[in-house]
Amino acid sequence: MARELHTARLERKTCISESAQCFHFEFVVEDLESFPYASGQFVSAVANDPRGKQQTRAYSIASAANVNRVPEGFFSNHLADLTDIPPGGTIQVHGPHGHFVLRQPITDSILIATGTGVAPMRGFTQWLFPENGPDAGLDRSEGKDIWLVYGTRHESELYYRDEFEALAARKPNFHFLATLSRADDSWKGLRGYVQDHVARIVEERAARLGQPLPAPPPDPSLLPAELNFDIYAYICGLNNMVAGVREKLTSYGWHRKQIVFERYD
Numbered sequence: 258m259a260r261e262l263h264t265a266r267l268e269r270k271t272c273i274s275e276s277a278q279c280f281h282f283e284f285v286v287e288d289l290e291s292f293p294y295a296s297g298q299f300v301s302a303v304a305n306d307p308r309g310k311q312q313t314r315a316y317s318i319a320s321a322a323n324v325n326r327v328p329e330g331f332f333s334n335h336l337a338d339l340t341d342i343p344p345g346g347t348i349q350v351h352g353p354h355g356h357f358v359l360r361q362p363i364t365d366s367i368l369i370a371t372g373t374g375v376a377p378m379r380g381f382t383q384w385l386f387p388e389n390g391p392d393a394g395l396d397r398s399e400g401k402d403i404w405l406v407y408g409t410r411h412e413s414e415l416y417y418r419d420e421f422e423a424l425a426a427r428k429p430n431f432h433f434l435a436t437l438s439r440a441d442d443s444w445k446g447l448r449g450y451v452q453d454h455v456a457r458i459v460e461e462r463a464a465r466l467g468q469p470l471p472a473p474p475p476d477p478s479l480l481p482a483e484l485n486f487d488i489y490a491y492i493c494g495l496n497n498m499v500a501g502v503r504e505k506l507t508s509y510g511w512h513r514k515q516i517v518f519e520r521y522d
């Protein structure tokens with residue numbers, strides 16, 4: 258079935274990491290009065306490559322999208338080369354799409370991202386703790402603990418770091434853990450892969466609540482819709498990382514429905 262295409266005009270493009278060639282884009286969908294989406298969803302962007310072949314790639318909505326230039330990749334470079342000088346370059350998009358959205362009601366949640374996988378997490382935190390617009394000052398977290406475990410190689414690739422640090426300073430139930438896999442000596446923060454820090458969170462929380470690990474499996478007579486979990490994990494990034502975190506959580510007895518994920522490759 259043909260998807261309805263909309264024209265999105267680039268309003269602003271900001272380079273948020275020179276070394277990683279990561280750009281943050283703000284688009285206006287020209288032919289729609291509003292573009293309703295749930296935080297965590299993505300749009301599909303469509304353009305012809307230099308050989309005239311139509312290419313489609315997905316990009317998460319971070320309230321604004323953020324995209325890495327991939328060496329030799331067509332679409333990431335096509336976007337990064339769009340000009341935001343008026344009248345502004347346009348792209349064709351369809352969507353929003355996807356099921357990578359926060360489960361309701363809100364529970365304790367571990368958000369786990371590497372690289373540009375942080376985009377939907379920014380959407381989640383902006384929805385949970387809105388700072389701008391008509392909902393500014395609302396707190397939709399219901400006091401649940403929200404951890405953001407964000408891994409990159411270098412400090413310069415921690416996108417939106419200031420925003421997350423400011424949020425953690427403002428909200429005692431929002432915990433920001435940035436971890437670097439190739440930190441230089443000056444880095445005083447966490448090191449290593451995200452799954453190690455996720456493991457620590459799960460173990461400490463279970464100990465605090467007196468819950469056994471591995472967690473006992475849910476009652477098999479329950480229908481999937483009746484399963485009630487008191488914590489979810491949301492994972493976004495490249496497949497290797499997603500697989501590693503899923504494996505770790507499964508080893509703690511987590512149910513597959515508790516682990517919500519989006520793979521970028």
Ligand SMILES: Cc1cc2nc3c(=O)[nH]c(=O)nc-3n(C[C@H](O)[C@H](O)[C@H](O)COP(=O)(O)OP(=O)(O)OC[C@H]3O[C@@H](n4cnc5c(N)ncnc54)[C@H](O)[C@@H]3O)c2cc1C
Binds near residue numbers: 323331332
């Ligand atoms: C649901 C979904 C949401 C996505 N959201 C984003 C987003 O918000 N920002 C974003 O930058 N990308 C995102 N992606 C990836 C995006 O769709 C493209 O794959 C990416 O921009 C590369 O496209 P390309 O045409 O330049 O290169 P291609 O020729 O298509 O890809 C080359 C290789 O680059 C690798 N790759 C893919 N994505 C990345 C990445 N982000 N960083 C490093 N390497 C990558 C893959 O292994 C791939 O094999 C998303 C993918 C999915 C499925």
